[in-house]
Amino acid sequence: MDWRRFAVIALVIIIMFGTVVLVGIAHDSPLVIITSMLATTIAVATPLTLGALSGIYCERAGVVNIGIEGMMLGAAFFGWLASIYMNTIFHFPAMVSLLVGVIVAILTGGLFALLHAVLSITFKVDQIIGGTVINILATGITGFLNRQMFFGAGSVFGGQVPHSPGVLPRIHIPLLADIPVIGRIFEQQPIALTALALVIITHFILFYTRWGLRTRAVGEHPRAADTVGINVIRMRYMNVIIGGFMAGLGGGYFTLESISSFEPLMTNGRGFIALAAMIFGNWTPFGAWAAALVFGAAQALQINLQFFRTSIPPQLAFLQNSYVVGLAPYILTMLILTGLIGKTIPPAADGKAYEK
Amino acid sequence: MQNSDEKGFAKNLRRLLDSLLVPVLAILTAVILGGLIIKVVGGDPIAAYKGLIQGSFGSPKALSETAVWATPYIFAGLAVAVAFKGGLFNIGAEGQLALGAVTAALIGYALPTWLHADIPAYIHIPLAVGLGMLAGAIWAAIPGALKAYTGGHEVINTIMMNYIALNITSYLLNGPMRDPDPLNLSARTPEIAVSARIPPIFNNPLLRVHWGFVLALIVAVIIWWLLWKTTLGFEIRTVGANPDAAKYAGINVKRTIIITMAISGALAGLAGAIEVTALNYRHELGFSIGYGFDAIAIALLGKTNPFGVILAAILFGAMRNGATRMQFLTQIPVDIISVIQALILLFVAADAIIRFIYHIRTREDRVVLTRGWGG
Numbered sequence: 001m002d003w004r005r006f007a008v009i010a011l012v013i014i015i016m017f018g019t020v021v022l023v024g025i026a027h028d029s030p031l032v033i034i035t036s037m038l039a040t041t042i043a044v045a046t047p048l049t050l051g052a053l054s055g056i057y058c059e060r061a062g063v064v065n066i067g068i069e070g071m072m073l074g075a076a077f078f079g080w081l082a083s084i085y086m087n088t089i090f091h092f093p094a095m096v097s098l099l100v101g102v103i104v105a106i107l108t109g110g111l112f113a114l115l116h117a118v119l120s121i122t123f124k125v126d127q128i129i130g131g132t133v134i135n136i137l138a139t140g141i142t143g144f145l146n147r148q149m150f151f152g153a154g155s156v157f158g159g160q161v162p163h164s165p166g167v168l169p170r171i172h173i174p175l176l177a178d179i180p181v182i183g184r185i186f187e188q189q190p191i192a193l194t195a196l197a198l199v200i201i202t203h204f205i206l207f208y209t210r211w212g213l214r215t216r217a218v219g220e221h222p223r224a225a226d227t228v229g230i231n232v233i234r235m236r237y238m239n240v241i242i243g244g245f246m247a248g249l250g251g252g253y254f255t256l257e258s259i260s261s262f263e264p265l266m267t268n269g270r271g272f273i274a275l276a277a278m279i280f281g282n283w284t285p286f287g288a289w290a291a292a293l294v295f296g297a298a299q300a301l302q303i304n305l306q307f308f309r310t311s312i313p314p315q316l317a318f319l320q321n322s323y324v325v326g327l328a329p330y331i332l333t334m335l336i337l338t339g340l341i342g343k344t345i346p347p348a349a350d351g352k353a354y355e356k
Numbered sequence: 357m358q359n360s361d362e363k364g365f366a367k368n369l370r371r372l373l374d375s376l377l378v379p380v381l382a383i384l385t386a387v388i389l390g391g392l393i394i395k396v397v398g399g400d401p402i403a404a405y406k407g408l409i410q411g412s413f414g415s416p417k418a419l420s421e422t423a424v425w426a427t428p429y430i431f432a433g434l435a436v437a438v439a440f441k442g443g444l445f446n447i448g449a450e451g452q453l454a455l456g457a458v459t460a461a462l463i464g465y466a467l468p469t470w471l472h473a474d475i476p477a478y479i480h481i482p483l484a485v486g487l488g489m490l491a492g493a494i495w496a497a498i499p500g501a502l503k504a505y506t507g508g509h510e511v512i513n514t515i516m517m518n519y520i521a522l523n524i525t526s527y528l529l530n531g532p533m534r535d536p537d538p539l540n541l542s543a544r545t546p547e548i549a550v551s552a553r554i555p556p557i558f559n560n561p562l563l564r565v566h567w568g569f570v571l572a573l574i575v576a577v578i579i580w581w582l583l584w585k586t587t588l589g590f591e592i593r594t595v596g597a598n599p600d601a602a603k604y605a606g607i608n609v610k611r612t613i614i615i616t617m618a619i620s621g622a623l624a625g626l627a628g629a630i631e632v633t634a635l636n637y638r639h640e641l642g643f644s645i646g647y648g649f650d651a652i653a654i655a656l657l658g659k660t661n662p663f664g665v666i667l668a669a670i671l672f673g674a675m676r677n678g679a680t681r682m683q684f685l686t687q688i689p690v691d692i693i694s695v696i697q698a699l700i701l702l703f704v705a706a707d708a709i710i711r712f713i714y715h716i717r718t719r720e721d722r723v724v725l726t727r728g729w730g731g
Contacts, residue, residue, distance in 0.1 A: 066511060123708040128445055128511060129656070133702045136649050140694030147689035148397050272515045279512075323527035330516040330523075338506040 005282075009290045012332075013041075016301045023319075024308040031182070037300040038185045043258070045289070045296030046192040047072065047267075050250030051274025052281065052288035053195075053202055054109070057243035059283060060206060061236045062219035063120055064127040064351040067134030068247045069271025071112040075251025077142040079105025080164070080262045081149065083255075087165040094165035101256045102168075102191070102249070109248020110241050112138065117240040121233060124353035135271075143264045164260040191249060191257045198246065202285040215239050219347035222354045232354050247271070269330075276333040283347065291336070298328040379657055379664075381710050382703035383671070390696035399688045411681025412674035418681075420558075420565040424635065426673030428453070430572035431627035432647050433654035433665040434579050435620045440660045441583055442616030443596035448499065448514025449624040450648025451521030452492035456625025458525050460488035460632040461639040462533060464548025480551040485629045492625015493618040495521060500617025504610035510617070518648065529641045544640035554634035568634035573666065575626070580662040582619075592616050624651070646694075653701040672697065 017037055021030045051068045058065035083101030086092040092100070112134055119130040168189045176186040206212040217225040218235045226232050250270075255262050273295055281287025302325045305312065309320050318324050391401035412422050432449045439446035446452075463484040468475055475483075499513035529543040536546065556566045583589040594602040595612045603609050627647070632639050654672055658664030675697065679690040703710050710716070 137698035144691035338508040
């Protein structure tokens with residue numbers, strides 16, 4: 001990740017924030033607007049960051065993972081289901097239920113990843129197809145169980161969606177959160193804070209530990225790694241499953257931290273945008289995180305422009321249309337992938353099954 | 357001479373049976389697993405599958421509806437299959453289909469108003485369908501060109517184009533193209549003119565099967581001819597098999613990639629245009645959720661062969677169609693079909709698993725479908 005890329009990211013974010021500040025200046029002070037936008041940006045970037053980290057673990061070890069979307073969707077559903085079960089059937093307190101939900105979400109991601117690993121590493125299935133299988137499977141299973149559990153014959157919850165235990169509460173970090181106005185930025189929910197920590201931890205693991213060196217060796221030149229005694233198959237399995245845990249936590253964000261309900265297809269392409277963030281960040285944790293922030297900012301732009309829509313000047317009337325502004329993250333992804341901002345280099349053995 | 361011919365025939369038959377064996381076993385395994393899932397959630401798998409078959413093949417009406425369901429699946433399955441043949445993975449059939457449908461609907465209802473004249477059907481229908489195809493072709497050619505000239509991966513770009521298409525159609529159907537009928541509460545276009553409608557095959561309101569189904573079968577034959585009997589088809593397959601070799605053989609790889617995507621998108625656009633002109637007579641938001649992913653499963657199940665695609669599309673059409681009756685009879689949600697279809701895809705894609713379960717010898721010639729990020 002070179003400085004030019006970070007400069008471009010900073011510029012794009014500043015332009016988006018600037019637009020909203022200019023439009024909203026009649027309603028609120030710039031400081032308030034920027035703080036609220038930053039809070040939204042970080043929140044929206046959370047599942048993208050975790051999805052991108054999932055991709056980084058898998059692809060640094062040489063396994064392409066386009067199943068992140070499905071892993072997140074599955075994790076969102078099963079994590080939510082577990083928290084409801086704990087809360088309504090076993091009468092555990094809301095916080096305990098939610099924590100169990102988070103754990104189940106992480107494990108669900110891991111389980112889907114295990115399937116991906118079996119397909120792509122052991123059975124050497126085309127990894128793009130394997131990922132697609134996971135996406136379709138997750139859509140089917142969550143759609144089926146969602147309807148069966150709540151509306152189907154003999155449904156456990158008597159034919160209606162039960163009261164959910166709510167969402168994970170904001171954590172009040174003592175000193176930082178006490179700062180007036182901008183303190184709000186630091187008052188985030190636990191998965192968002194964990195995602196930030198995981199960016200730093202992943203960077204450290206990848207570039208400063210033996211495990212990371214071996215992971216990268218396996219992803220760049222598996223035969224050489226094999227020759228010096230690294231177990232290629234085992235390294236790939238472990239990293240794909242760790243990647244699944246990341247995607248699982250990211251999925252948990254949707255139903256346990258963002259809103260307290262599940263809707264079919266609710267991940268809405270976030271897994272693919274996470275992949276784009278990973279590529280833009282050149283397969284590095286900090287780069288991916290920065291790219292995730294850009295998409296978060298695009299979302300914050302859309303939400304805030306809707307909020308201030310009455311003050312949008314007539315020359316910029318197109319910004320009033322939520323469908324037009326809603327295109328921003330997707331077009332941004334395509335621009336990034338077309339290499340407008342420099343070439344990206346994937347790990348050399350990415351996507352290739354290892355044959356001894 | 358005769359002897360060797362017979363030998364060749366026997367060999368061909370064996371090869372055909374071998375190529376059918378794995379898909380059939382994959383379907384069987386998926387159906388058994390699906391039955392287990394139904395059992396686990398407290399349903400009766402036998403009754404469910406009985407309802408499924410009854411609803412898809414049990415009566416003339418059921419058969420007709422299966423064909424109605426299979427029609428867009430054949431077109432969309434062919435779309436994905438052609439891209440696979442060219443070494444490209446088109447996950448964007450959904451968006452291309454939606455734009456094809458919107459365009460066909462627009463031409464269908466608005467053209468007579470624009471021209472202040474009635475248009476004869478033999479001009480109106482081809483125009484609506486043709487422009488629908490063109491819209492799909494353009495929508496797919498964009499990620500094709502990005503792939504050819506910048507290396508941006510088509511998997512992500514076609515998915516992004518899906519979301520962009522979804523936003524555009526949402527905008528159009530809620531705004532400029534919304535049905536102005538005061539009783540209309542949904543995001544849909546007005547009905548298309550009678551002159552733009554493809555007629556049903558039978559003069560019976562219960563049998564909705566239309567000439568679009570026949571067209572789908574014809575298009576499958578055309579695609580087979582295109583891929584195996586023309587220079588363009590040879591170029592597409594060569595680029596798909598080995599782009600480096602294709603380049604050295606003097607094939608313009610970039611151009612071939614864009615053309616492949618355009619043909620693929622045109623077929624997906626055709627799927628949408630036919631749904632509008634032959635079945636629904638309008639485009640409504642959310643009518644096509646999931647066609648894109650189903651098309652991938654159909655293309656893979658049909659081994660990217662046009663005739664295989666027809667069989668796979670009829671199977672998927674039958675399942676989707678019968679599922680409604682199954683849900684009515686047994687209260688098993690129709691979504692179980694998606695699970696079974698995903699399992700079929702899983703076992704077809706990972707035929708090693710099927711070969712492992714049933715102890716079938718591994719075939720030597722593996723088809724390369726995609727090539728990671730590098731392309």
